Amino acid sequence: MNYSTPDLSVTEGPANRISQPLTESQLRILFSGAPQFFALSEGHCLGAPHPTVHFPLDTDRSITNLCDHVEIYDDAWNTMAAWPLVTLDVRERMRPDNGHYRKEGYYMPLCRERPHMLSKQGLERGTIGYIAALELGVKDTLLGPAPLLGDPFAEDRKRLLDGRGGIRPFTEIRLIERLISTSMTYRNNHDYHLQPVEQLYTDLFSHILFHPTEEFDVCDKHSLKVQINILIDILAIPIWIDFSIVEWRIRLGEVLWGPPIDASWDDQIFIDEGIAQQLGNQKYFLLLQILLSCELLLRLDAISMNVAEGREMAEPSYAKRIDETATVSLRWSLLLARLWLDNIDLELMSMPNNTAHKPSLGWLATLSLAENYGNDAIDAFCYVQMQGRNRERQLSGLLQFAKELRWPNIGGLATKITNEDIVICDNLYASLATNMRTSTSTQCANSYTLIDISGQIRGKPKRRHASAVFHPAGWLSNSYISGLVLPGEGLNHFLICALLDNDETAISRLGREAILYSGFFYCRKSFWSTACVVGRVLAAGTGASESVGWISSDIIPTGFVDGWVDIAVAQLPLLEKDCIKPRIYHKEAIAHESSVTGDAEPSSVLLSDFVMPSEGSTQKALSINLNSLSLSRVTDSPQFLRGQATSATLGRSSQVRAIETYSAVMNFSLHTELEEEKEVNIPLRYDVHFVTAHPCAFRQHTGPLVPSTSPLSQVPGWSQQVVQTVLIVNCTDASMAAYRVRSSPLPQERYPNGNEYGSDIEMLARSLCAYRGWNALISRRGRSCLACAIREAAALEWKIVLRLA
Structure with missing residues (x-):
């Protein structure tokens, strides 16, 4: 957008230039590319307010289309959200001659899955977006399991x-x-x-x-x-x-x-x-x-x-x-x-x-x-x-899922799809005919069962598990291949189950039982649900990949062979006011505390009120290396009780393999030129979340203001500074100076599978957050500025921002 007002660059200039109140047009220029954060009520029977991000001071489409989550581009996954969804191949899908054409004007029921599934995969691997983060306090799983x-x-x-x-x-x-x-x-x-x-x-x-x-x-x-x-x-x-x-x-x-x-x-x-x-x-x-x-x-x-x-x-x-x-x-x-x-x-x-x-x-x-x-x-x-x-569409999506996770036996899957060896049960009794284990109890292992093992009362955050038993052409695979997938987290589970169902080697090594909210090891790789904090931490490493609720990594714990594990973590302690009303209901506070002008009256806002810290690092190269991921058995875990109950209720099954529960510890080595190498062990104690800071557009009219009296004139490498009650952790050092910095973010750029964006430093920072119980924003230079990340943290009422190269 072009404005006739003068340039607002403030790196130099007389003092009176920065001590005069800003006009409305000057404020618009200064913050035209800055996202602002809200939670808005949508109407009757729609539940909690809807989190939204707007650019109210700009109408440039390249700016207003910026988002903090990955675009869903495969048509096989377009049912993961109840919101109207347009995938990249929508034009082909809506052609009148392909059998799926519907006239415009069809009815859309007003309902939402929570958290918003499109926002469940942030631009950074192992993260979520602003919408999903704010909806964690009102997620659908808090409603409790269905009576069976x-x-x-x-x-x-x-x-x-x-x-x-x-x-x-x-x-x-x-x-x-x-x-x-x-x-x-x-x-x-x-x-x-x-x-x-x-x-x-x-x-x-x-x-x-x-x-x-x-x-x-x-x-x-x-x-x-x-x-x-x-x-x-x-x-x-x-x-x-x-x-x-x-x-x-x-x-x-x-x-x-x-x-x-x-x-x-x-x-x-x-x-x-x-x-x-x-x-x-x-x-x-x-x-x-x-x-x-x-x-x-x-x-x-x-x-x-x-x-x-x-x-x-x-x-x-x-x-x-x-x-x-x-x-x-x-x-x-x-x-x-x-x-x-x-x-x-x-x-x-x-x-x-x-x-x-x-x-x-x-x-x-x-x-x-x-x-x-x-x-x-x-x-x-x-x-x-x-x-x-739409079998071909669904199988194409399954193959794409396997490619993004870098599945070990992807060639075998592709051959099966080419030979049309993957089908759903065309008869509704087929699973009985294949002698699948059955039981009149709903706690049997052949059912998808969500079990509350925390003992907490309904309405409060619960730790829930998804357990299942795989079987060729069973209902888990049928659900995905048929396309009958309702919005929400089900797609995550069906994709991984369909992948495992059609890999005989994986089934023989892993067994037929699974805990779909945890992870497993297979062919010298580890695969983790994004519901597991271990997966969210390992996602920051070089070579990790993410797709539709699952993360793959080359990191496996020493001494573990192929198989499933369950990870024990503690829930974050709730703030007193959150026990009464989650953050999403504080609509006025969200808008107010994340405003670009804060508490000030517009007429009293001065240019000198806005200070942007310099990001030049003075820290010499800091060597941080991940040595190992260690898992220790939790002997008193309720998971063992569940395994015993499952064995008892199966009745006909003589062999039931309990999936054991472990606690996770990350081991790092650190050293600089001035210090000897030392090792640190960081337990992953809490079920914390990471959010990709929303992209913003750094306009040419703005520049960093670095007055000599500002305490924020420098943010040293790997040091921590308190900025408006938000802790900034600088996850960079001199070795990252060569990382490219874009002049402006590109809409929908798919960073998550770019291997060059992983680092052991970031894994250390995420591990520290999981140890301390800190939810954190992930802010990457070139995509978002610190100022906007701090305002987003204020909207979420989070206190930590991890700044990446």
Whole structure:
């Protein structure tokens, strides 16, 4: 942007030039490239405020598009966030001839995953962005695990389908046929929104719902609004799976492909065609929930498209009513409906004549039926084939994930994909047919189980574990390859599971059990979940790589062979006020404490108020080397208790390998020309986080002000200075003088996998933070200035900034 005001460079000049109040235009010039930090409320039923970063003093697109996280460029990963997401290949994906084209104006449900998954991978390896950092205090996993034992809604579900509720009873065959029909309408009838509302009304209330007993709209009882309102009311009844709970988002695939999660009820509904389903069976009710959600979504799409094409007038009052009546659970059901319609194909195969007219027994409700798989009593659903419509896209994403992690056996994976040897189970009973270990207990190891081992009460931060057992073509792989991945952390787990599932060597060396929030060693490399602090520390080293929630490193602890480990760390102590209200709710404080002018009135702001420290290092080369990562067994870990419980509940399994828990210690050697070499051991005690400082644009009108009286005129190498209650740790020395410094940051530049940006000095700094319990910002020269990093730290209420070369 060009301004007519004079140059504001202040490296030289008379004193009166810096002691006069700044005008508004001068302030705009000085801070046009400076990000400002906020948390803004978005509306009804959307929960906590939304963290945002703006450049209010600049409209230059190259500036306003700056972000602190990695761009998602692979279309196979575009479901990781509930926010509208445009990947780099979106133009190809949206072409009308590729089978995925949808007209503009389709309905977007207003819901969010927390933390924001796009912000979960910062520009620096092992870091997150500002949005994710502020949302840690309100993350979805704090809601608690889904209830899996018992069905408090069994009677309500029975009432809903026995004529007294709004839904017509469905046999399994009719339910599948209707799902197929709805999917075909969505994909092939792009003029669906132009159909007469009377036709849509008749279709809905003749085949799916009973006719309403009361008239919602006297003027037009057949209107789309009437149909939408009734579907919303039914889906708002608390008898459906609540996918706002993280565990259910991940266990979605287990419900579809795995053994039955619950099998303790035998109430049945009889209609003319026999037994409709067995109550308490999640698989049947999940498909029914998907069907109702798809029908609702089609009608919301129709209204949205009619408004977008000018066929109807937009009605803000009606849109507001939908926002107010749609529960969070219902919004997630609509997200699932969109995923289903875009990714899943169902096909009903021909059934043998001797079973076609037999009464249905439900969804394999008892374990004994699993043992007798193949007898005449199999219900009709075992003749349903389920395929992912975007298999090539998903496998391409899996290969890209393996490349970014520098997977040892990537050639074998590529060959499998080329030979089409990776498929999902096309039959919903396939995992039973492969003799996968089963149990009626939800604590069995073949389930994805989130277990709270901290004993803390609901609503406070918990240490949670994801445990799973791998199996060829099991539900973990099926979830990813089918594309049926709900927003949130599930994609991280499904990708690594699909990778391991299709590497026979890895399975033979690592075993089939895993703790997906920790790490494992394989082929002289270590792989860590970004949920593990060890991974976040090792990510700073040379040669480390990161992709979709996982980090690879060449560093492995001495004496360890291939296998999984669990890492014990302590949670950070909570501040007293945070126990009442997390930082994200302090909207005014966030905006105020990170403001470029702070407490001052605009008319009293002087140019001399703004001091930028010089970054010239006077420290001679400091030799810091990582010697080793050491792991020590934690003998009294609750992990051992979990292993014993798992062994007991498996029942049929005679061999269960407990994954042991360890504490981690980093060993470094340090020396300078003036001091002898010495070793330091730094335990990784706390579960700390690191944030990439948001990029800013250093304008040509500004320069460093270095008055002789300023205590900040120099920041020595590897020393620490207190700047406005923020501790600056300078992770540079004279040996890094040759590192290139960019004049301005480039939007979306993918630094994380650039090996030249790793250093043992940074690993030492991160280890120190993990030892002390300090969350820290990572600020790199050339991408962001110290001033903006300090303001961001104030917004987050963090006290540490690590300054890198």
